[in-house]
Amino acid sequence: MAQCRLPEQFADVAAHHLPPDRPVGAEGGRPRTPNRTVLKVLWYVLTTGCRWRDVPPDMGCSGETARCRLIEWEDLGVWARVHLDFLRLLRRDGELxxxxxxxxxxxxxxxxxxxxxxxxxxxxxxxxxxxxxxxxxxxxxxxxxxxxxxxxxxxxxxxxxxxxxxxxxxxxxxxxxxxxxxxxxxxxxxxxxxxxxxxxxxxxxxxxxxxxxxxxxxxxxxxxxxxxxxxxxxxxxxxxxxxxxxxxxxxxxxxxxxxxxxxxxxxxxxxx
Known part of the structure; x- marks a missing residue:
């Protein structure tokens, strides 16, 4: 099950490309799920293959929230930049x-x-x-x-x-x-x-x-x-x-x- 947990090194690289976490507005309301929590759920779903509705509640983010954020970040080009960043690191180290x-x-x-x-x-x-x-x-x-x-x-x-x-x-x-x-x-x-x-x-x-x-x-x-x-x-x-x-x-x-x-x-x- 170790591979189901989001590695900190991956999260640190991806964090540079994610939009900032939104603070609670002046009128209050429920805070938006932090990006890192969503990223943890996306890693879990990718590696385990579970359905959105089967995401464990104790992960801090519902499957529906993670699904929406997955598509939102795709539209913003986040995943393409993360992919390119790891290729850049491989090339920098002579591995590409x-x-x-x-x-x-x-x-x-x-x-x-x-x-x-x-x-x-x-x-x-x-x-x-x-x-x-x-x-x-x-x-x-x-x-x-x-x-x-x-x-x-x-x-x-x-x-x-x-x-x-x-x-x-x-x-x-x-x-x-x-x-x-x-x-x-x-x-x-x-x-x-x-x-x-x-x-x-x-x-x-x-x-x-x-x-x-x-x-x-x-x-x-x-x-x-x-x-x-x-x-x-x-x-x-x-x-x-x-x-x-x-x-x-x-x-x-x-x-x-x-x-x-x-x-x-x-x-x-x-x-x-």
Whole structure:
């Protein structure tokens, strides 16, 4: 249960991006739940996968309050800034290798359907969604795109690379706008995709359909499969309950921030 508790290091970084806690007005009234309490509940829901109504009352914040704050902070761009901050810390410490990007996808069931869902080809046509994930050479989460479960992989790779590749500071020099190399499996096989990637200055390493195994790409690609395992370890993302697009985007970005935080903390522990 230790992983269900909000780490102080994560809370300290996130606190810089959260709006100030609102004081009680001149007319009095019930004070607004503090940001740190809400953040603690969001971490708990993300890691345990519990429903909003099952949040323990003694946590100091109802699930409905946490849900509203999750979406409010998504609209303010909080989660995107927290995600970028942990990427910056990884780059500062020499742990970000985003010259190489690796892409893969995973399907999850979507209870109650909702936005960005479609019939799952691996779950008897039940509603589901596809997470297309991009990581660096070490498995740090760079970006994610969500689509219906029936979306083809090769239609997701270009929007993922062009729209979600982060511009990360942390060292002198202009941040990279695209990776130098991109690795993907045969699900992304398309000559048109390769041509577009090359026009962006990206060298594609995408296995062609029908070719035998043993290309050696797996020596690089395995980290994205490990990161997908980490994503599914955050149980709120293992099965999708939220229907609104804003909540889905918020969970995805928060999950990437959590993964990168754990990588950064692990690297810092090794350095000590």
């Amino acid at each position: 290798k985003h010259e190489t990007a690796i892409v893969d996808s995973v399907l999850v069931r979507a209870h109650g359907a909702g936005e960005r869902t479609g019939p799952s080809p691996v779950d008897r046509g039940k509603p589901g969604c596809k997470y297309s994930l991009m990581v660096d050479r070490n498995g740090a989460a760079l970006g994610v795109k969500v689509a219906g479960a029936n979306a083809s992989d090769h239609t997701q790779i270009l929007p993922l690379v062009k729209e979600e590749f982060p511009k990360v500071g942390g060292k002198p020099g202009r941040p990279k706008e695209t990776p130098d190399r991109l690795y993907a499996d045969a699900g992304y096989d398309s000559e048109a995709t390769r041509n577009v990637l090359r026009s962006l200055g990206i060298e594609p390493f995408i296995r062609k359909r029908g070719t035998p195994h043993g290309s050696g790409l797996g020596k690089v690609r395995w980290v994205v499969e490990r990161t997908i395992g980490w994503v599914k370890g955050l149980r709120r993302l293992r099965v999708r309950y939220d229907r609104r697009e804003e909540a889905i985007e918020a969970w995805n970005t928060l999950a990437m921030a959590v993964i990168n935080f754990r990588l950064w903390r692990h690297a810092a522990a090794d350095a000590d």
